[in-house]
Structure formats: structure tokens, C-alpha cells
Amino acid sequence: MPTLHFRGLDDGDRSVEAPLGETVYEVCLDHDIEMVAACGGFAACNTCRVRVLDGTLSKMEEIEPPFLDREDQRLGCQACVVGDATLLLDPGEM
Ligand code: FES
Numbered sequence: 555m556p557t558l559h560f561r562g563l564d565d566g567d568r569s570v571e572a573p574l575g576e577t578v579y580e581v582c583l584d585h586d587i588e589m590v591a592a593c594g595g596f597a598a599c600n601t602c603r604v605r606v607l608d609g610t611l612s613k614m615e616e617i618e619p620p621f622l623d624r625e626d627q628r629l630g631c632q633a634c635v636v637g638d639a640t641l642l643l644d645p646g647e648m
Pocket residue numbers: 590591592593594595596597598599600601602603629630631632
């Protein structure tokens with residue numbers, strides 16, 4: 555099973571097993587990682603945003619770009635696990 559490495563969390567770095575196809579948001583919920591999801595995971599905010607520091611996530615969804623400021627950002631509720639990746643939570647303004 556792939557591993558997601560989370561950097562810069564309030565309680566330090568964490569590495570967790572992440573099932574293929576699960577969203578980053580779902581992985582965070584499963585492991586009590588504090589990702590804010592103000593819209594409930596419906597791609598209508600940017601509080602779940604992450605930066606991909608290493609590795610890769612699923613292909614960018616068409617709905618994501620308006621919520622992103624940088625090329626390495628993704629919406630955690632839309633990006634799915636496809637392999638190991640290192641991520642930094644990078645929430646936008648609520
Ligand atoms: S939780 Fe709102 S866009 Fe992901």
C-alpha cells in the first residue's frame with residue numbers, strides 16, 4: 555500500500571498508509587490528520603489544499619485550477635492516491 559508523508563503538521567511530520575484511489579482528504583480523516591474541509595469535500599473552497607513536495611497524485615480534475623495558486627497545489631478532496639507522495643497542508647483563506 556502506498557504511503558503519504560505529511561510535512562509541517564502542528565504535531566510534526568507523519569507518514570501513513572494510504573489506499574490506492576482514496577482521496578487525500580479521506581486519508582486525513584482515516585488518520586486524524588487535521589485537514590480543514592470547509593465545503594465538505596465538494597470542490598467549492600480551498601481549505602483542503604495541499605502542496606505536492608514529492609511523488610504524485612491522480613490527474614488534475616477540471617474543477618481544481620480556480621482554487622489553486624501554484625503548480626504544485628492540489629485540492630485534497632479531489633486528488634487521489636496513486637503512489638507514495640510527500641505533501642504539505644497549504645489551506646487557502648476561508
Ligand atoms: S474541502 Fe472544499 S474544496 Fe476540498
